[in-house]
Amino acid sequence: MLTLLLFLTEMPEVLSIFPSRTLELQTTRSWDFLGLPRTPQAALPGIAIPTGSSDVIIGILDTAGIWPESKSFDDTGMAPVPARWNGACENAPGTNASVVVHCNKKIVGAKYYRAGLSPNASIAYSNPRDFAGHGTGVSAIAAGMPVKNVSMEDGLAQGDARGGFPAARIAMYKVCWGFQCYDIDIVAALDDAINDGVDIISLSIGDDPVVYSVDSIAIGAYHAIERGIVVSCACGNSGRVPGSVTNVAPWIFTVGASSIDRKVTP
Structure with a gap:
C-alpha cells in the first residue's frame, strides 16, 4: 500500500493524498426579514431576473438527496434548462419506478455518491431520493418556489414557504448516508458540480x-x-462555544444562524 501511495503522489494529476474523514450534517420568515423578494419574477437589487426563471444553478451537496415531487420544485413557467448545463439525473439500474428521481426545469440534476459506504450497508434509497428531509429542506430554503398555506405538523408556524432565490435552478449531489458524509464522496461531488456547470x-x-x-x-x-x-457552507451546530465554527477556509462564505423578529409558540 505504501508503494502505491508513493507512486500516486508522483503523478502530475494528483494534488494530494489524505485519509477520508467522516463529516456530519449541519443545519420562512427569514427571507422577509432579509428583505428578499417574494416572487421568482421579482428582481434582487441590481440584478435583473427573467420572468419565471433564472439561469443561476445552485449545486447542493447534502444528505438525503431531494424529494422532487415537492411543490417547492414545481417548474411551471420556467424557461428551458441552460444549454451550458452538463449535469444529469442518475438512478441505479433497477431502481423501483416509484422512487426514481426525475429532473425538470427546476431540478436540473441529481446525483448520488456512496464510495464511503460499506457495500453491504442498509440504505433507504440507492439513488438521489431523499430519505430524511434535510436535503429537500436545504434545497427549498435556497431556491424553493413559493408554496402557500404550509405549516409544521398541526399548524405550527403556518404561512407561505419560499426559497431565498426562487428563480434559481437546483442540482442535488447526495453525499451523505445515515447523516454521515464521507470525504471521498464529497470530493467526487465537488469535482462533478464544478464540471457540470x-x-x-x-x-x-x-x-x-x-x-x-x-x-x-x-x-x-x-x-x-x-x-x-x-x-457557501454552514458554520456548525455547536452553539456559542469558542472555536466551534467549522468550514473556516477564508475563500468560503461561512454562514451561521442568528436571531430574527419571530417567535414560534405552540
Whole structure:
C-alpha cells in the first residue's frame, strides 16, 4: 500500500493524498426579514431576473438527496434548462419506478455518491431520493418556489414557504448516508458540480476544523472559486462555544444562524 501511495503522489494529476474523514450534517420568515423578494419574477437589487426563471444553478451537496415531487420544485413557467448545463439525473439500474428521481426545469440534476459506504450497508434509497428531509429542506430554503398555506405538523408556524432565490435552478449531489458524509464522496461531488456547470455550491456539512491540506471541503471549494463559483457552507451546530465554527477556509462564505423578529409558540 505504501508503494502505491508513493507512486500516486508522483503523478502530475494528483494534488494530494489524505485519509477520508467522516463529516456530519449541519443545519420562512427569514427571507422577509432579509428583505428578499417574494416572487421568482421579482428582481434582487441590481440584478435583473427573467420572468419565471433564472439561469443561476445552485449545486447542493447534502444528505438525503431531494424529494422532487415537492411543490417547492414545481417548474411551471420556467424557461428551458441552460444549454451550458452538463449535469444529469442518475438512478441505479433497477431502481423501483416509484422512487426514481426525475429532473425538470427546476431540478436540473441529481446525483448520488456512496464510495464511503460499506457495500453491504442498509440504505433507504440507492439513488438521489431523499430519505430524511434535510436535503429537500436545504434545497427549498435556497431556491424553493413559493408554496402557500404550509405549516409544521398541526399548524405550527403556518404561512407561505419560499426559497431565498426562487428563480434559481437546483442540482442535488447526495453525499451523505445515515447523516454521515464521507470525504471521498464529497470530493467526487465537488469535482462533478464544478464540471457540470453550477454557479453556486452550498454545503450544510462540516466537522472540527483541520489544516486545509487535508480538508476536503476547503480543497474542493478552492478549485470552485478558481472557476468563479461561489461556495457557501454552514458554520456548525455547536452553539456559542469558542472555536466551534467549522468550514473556516477564508475563500468560503461561512454562514451561521442568528436571531430574527419571530417567535414560534405552540
